[in-house]
Amino acid sequence: MSEVYAARRARLRDQCTAGGSAAAVVSRPANVRYLAGAAPRGSALLLGPRLDLLLCRSLPTGEPDEGRPDESLQVQVLSAAGGDAAVAAADLAAGQGADSLAVEEHHLTVARHRALTSVAPRLRLADLSCAVEQLRLVKDDEEISCLRIAAEIADQALGELLESILVGRTERHLALELERRLVDHGADGPAFPTSVGTGVNSGRGTHRPTDRRVEEGDFLSVCLGAAYRGYRSEIGRTFVIGTTPADWQIELYDLVFAAQRAGREALAPGAEYREVDRAARSVLDAAGYTDGLAPLTGHGVGLEIAEDPQLAPGAMGKLDACVPVTVEPGVHLPGRGGVRIDDTLVVRPEADGGPELLTITTKELLAL
Amino acid sequence: MSEVYAARRARLRDQCTAGGSAAAVVSRPANVRYLAGAAPRGSALLLGPRLDLLLCRSLPTGEPDEGRPDESLQVQVLSAAGGDAAVAAADLAAGQGADSLAVEEHHLTVARHRALTSVAPRLRLADLSCAVEQLRLVKDDEEISCLRIAAEIADQALGELLESILVGRTERHLALELERRLVDHGADGPAFPTSVGTGVNSGRGTHRPTDRRVEEGDFLSVCLGAAYRGYRSEIGRTFVIGTTPADWQIELYDLVFAAQRAGREALAPGAEYREVDRAARSVLDAAGYTDGLAPLTGHGVGLEIAEDPQLAPGAMGKLDACVPVTVEPGVHLPGRGGVRIDDTLVVRPEADGGPELLTITTKELLAL
CATH class of the missing domain: 3.40.350.10 (Creatinase/prolidase N-terminal domain)
Structure with missing residues (x-):
């Protein structure tokens, strides 16, 4: 080294x-x-x-x-x-x-x-x-390998949480449990304060966990990451609590999922930062969710959790291969809740199979 | 307000x-x-x-x-x-x-x-x-009342930990459990990253928890604090694991306890910052532990965990009534471990009973 x-x-x-x-x-x-x-x-x-x-x-x-x-x-x-x-x-x-x-x-x-x-x-x-x-923008193999492990740790912590009973537990406790599991699986610590939002708090970008308890019918949004040898991953998922999601929940989920996929698919060496943002944002825009969208669709990750590049409407610059970024669009409906889906990926050329997904937890809408 | x-x-x-x-x-x-x-x-x-x-x-x-x-x-x-x-x-x-x-x-x-x-x-x-x-130096009643609650929360979290089995558990897990308990008892969150050091790691000022497990015969040092409505308390205690402390452990503990008491007793309106530091430091100095002592004997607490004043040899200024400070001398013997004892107190005039101790967990040497 x-x-x-x-x-x-x-x-x-x-x-x-x-x-x-x-x-x-x-x-x-x-x-x-x-x-x-x-x-x-x-x-x-x-x-x-x-x-x-x-x-x-x-x-x-x-x-x-x-x-x-x-x-x-x-x-x-x-x-x-x-x-x-x-x-x-x-x-x-x-x-x-x-x-x-x-x-x-x-x-x-x-x-x-x-x-x-x-x-x-x-x-x-x-x-x-x-x-x-x-x-620091373009990462070497060693750095990407740390990010891969960091992402794997977060996947494991999240996977274990999903196997446990969630109804009745508070956002704060779920967040603390996730952080404990990150450490159990070998993280130096959480990459950033874990966010858990349920019901009306779901789908908000940087929600801080409260004492609200998970209830039947809630959306539950979770955003967490592990730090491993200094490198920080990020994953965000939204679930629905109970047996059957409501129609509005399925619609909103499908929409955010489509926006997030469009963002992921736009990742390529040479793609402009703002084009990636636009790919995801335009899907939400077209459905009428222009107001209240987060200013960024994603950002670089590495030794810091939010580093360059910024995937935002006004951002200038183009992606390179081996740049790890998040793609994390979301919609929050005040008073109802919302959906956010967030992955960490590494930009790779088409010839190498396109963007490498580091956070592999399923993005199907799980009813828990 | x-x-x-x-x-x-x-x-x-x-x-x-x-x-x-x-x-x-x-x-x-x-x-x-x-x-x-x-x-x-x-x-x-x-x-x-x-x-x-x-x-x-x-x-x-x-x-x-x-x-x-x-x-x-x-x-x-x-x-x-x-x-x-x-x-x-x-x-x-x-x-x-x-x-x-x-x-x-x-x-x-x-x-x-x-x-x-x-x-x-x-x-x-x-x-x-x-x-x-x-x-921000001198606190009003409302601020001191938040600090008092913050200290009480940390006392409760620490008290519960002491009732559990400690041998075999890692520093990291004990730290995470303490932080969970802080939140259970109503803290906004930890006031600072909880420090747990066992064996050779005990007694170090700002030790970050590792995967070392608690063993029989260890010193175990813990330093934690709660944030409550933004106000941050701090408490540090050292315990011995097992039935009977070794002679060197009892001696070292008594020495640090004497230094800490001298520091606490020096707290009074009008006392110079460096006199408080000297009161504690001179006890350790006299026993030959001059090298390797922390640069500060204590510091102010409030909306930040380490704010003015600094209780240090070079600090200029005098304490006022209603200034909350820590008194936290310690000795760490490289390769063996050590002792740190840390309280949060509010400076009060003699007429009001002298310094008010906010962190009331016992300072007897407990064998756990």
């Missing part, structure tokens, strides 16, 4: 040099982890003119949720309690003779940026912008 | 006016919640020259973990998907005729700050600094 991290850093360094910066400080945790193998709390990575260095507040533990630092990388523990790793990195960059330093202006606060300036007043600060996020 | 929020905003507005700013944008979530009653994801609060406004990406849900917005406050949902509430607030402040705007430079990123400047180029941006954090 060490060569992988070194290669990533070399690519970033080339970009920095081309941009006129002799050194860079990476502070955004997912970016630090991508380049260094680990991102202990409060750490920063210096790509120095002479030496790369991971600066931490305490020695990395190597726990799965934190990662294990690349062995070829020197680690330095900050001596001052509460010291700022990015500020210390700027100081070291100046000490290594750098005259310019690229920083992540979309991550550093104004106050930290000022502290960097004041420890190294002769250093010209530039904006690294989202250079590391750009590198 | 509405008057409480309005009064808090009035105090902040007075400070801003005195500092020469006609308006302010508050973006740090805990600060938004303190002033507005709720902090939906991505929201910001404008204290305008003519009107206060809570700007949100979507309508507040009123869920306990998000809070319910003050009814006297106007709420505006951003129309643009992915719009930045702080940027929109700056735009509105300029529209209301403000010529200067105080912003939280310790929270806004350099990139967001620049976006504020570009939507409202004639607005002079100033630094609100930690003005809201300062207001």
Whole structure:
């Protein structure tokens, strides 16, 4: 793995040099982890003119949720309690003779940026912008394999839940049980707070579980994901509780299913982000559900649960092969409930069989 | 409650006016919640020259973990998907005729700050600094009552765990079970990720649960807290597994207990932060455990789990009455394990009976 991290850093360094910066400080945790193998709390990575260095507040533990630092990388523990790793990195960059330093202006606060300036007043600060996020877009085999395992864990947790009695249990308890099962099956932890919505709460994009209990006749929407070696999957399904779904439930389900399939089928290398969004959105639009739709049809996943690209009407850019994304349209009818169906897939060329579905739990409408 | 929020905003507005700013944008979530009653994801609060406004990406849900917005406050949902509430607030402040705007430079990123400047180029941006954090230091009765309930919930969750069989179970499972019990007893959720460390992992400040199983003879350290209406408590205890603690375990426990008691007894209105730290730290120092001690002996709690004040050697300032803090010294012996004891207390004057202990689980060394 060490060569992988070194290669990533070399690519970033080339970009920095081309941009006129002799050194860079990476502070955004997912970016630090991508380049260094680990991102202990409060750490920063210096790509120095002479030496790369991971600066931490305490020695990395190597726990799965934190990662294990690349062995070829020197680690330095900050001596001052509460010291700022990015500020210390700027100081070291100046000490290594750098005259310019690229920083992540979309991550550093104004106050930290000022502290960097004041420890190294002769250093010209530039904006690294989202250079590391750009590198992170296309995943390598190792990353996709982590995502595949993360998706499998979530499938297992969800599958077990479906075998249990659901009526009478609260959204909160179902969410907690799913999270326990994720860990049972080897997740570092949940990829994001598990969402369970039943009845009137079903079908909402980012519903936080409440004390509402599952009742006969409810739609039940579940959205969960596992983090595995830092990589985060996402799956969302909607079920109906009881023996026979109502007609409106079947209709709404079929509609969202058709929208989600259209989105999945639009995934291909070279497809525009907004075309994928449009493929799914237009199905819901045509049925009159224009208002209240979520602003995104899907998003990238990786070391963060919602990373680039955004599959949205205004998004600019085209998909590449090996970009993992979610496709997650939904419709929520206020006061009644709704349906959301969410998969994680990897964009693949037609020749390789098209998009690879990572989350394989059935999308038939199950009556539980 | 509405008057409480309005009064808090009035105090902040007075400070801003005195500092020469006609308006302010508050973006740090805990600060938004303190002033507005709720902090939906991505929201910001404008204290305008003519009107206060809570700007949100979507309508507040009123869920306990998000809070319910003050009814006297106007709420505006951003129309643009992915719009930045702080940027929109700056735009509105300029529209209301403000010529200067105080912003939280310790929270806004350099990139967001620049976006504020570009939507409202004639607005002079100033630094609100930690003005809201300062207001949040001393808690009112309502806040302390939430903390008291949060502490009680954690006591209950911990109490139930102690009645169950622990040997053979993993740190991860014990942590998940504690979190489930917190929710069972009415918490919005855990106040922070629950820490369970057994054997060699015991006594470490911020240990993340692993798959290590509890064994006979282990020290078992647990640190958890509940969030209740946004307020976060913290309790940490260390137990010994098996019938008879070893001599070194009893000695180490007594030492940490003595340090923790010294810290608790040093809590009084007017006491310097660093004196409280010294009271606890000197006990451990005198026993030769100088190296490897945590940089803090304790910290404030409230809407955030680690807020001001810091009880640390270099901290400047004095405690006031009605400031809730933790006292949590510990000693970890690498390769053997250790002890940490952690309470949440409210500083009270001697005349009122001295510090009020919120976390009442026994601190005797229990053999489980």
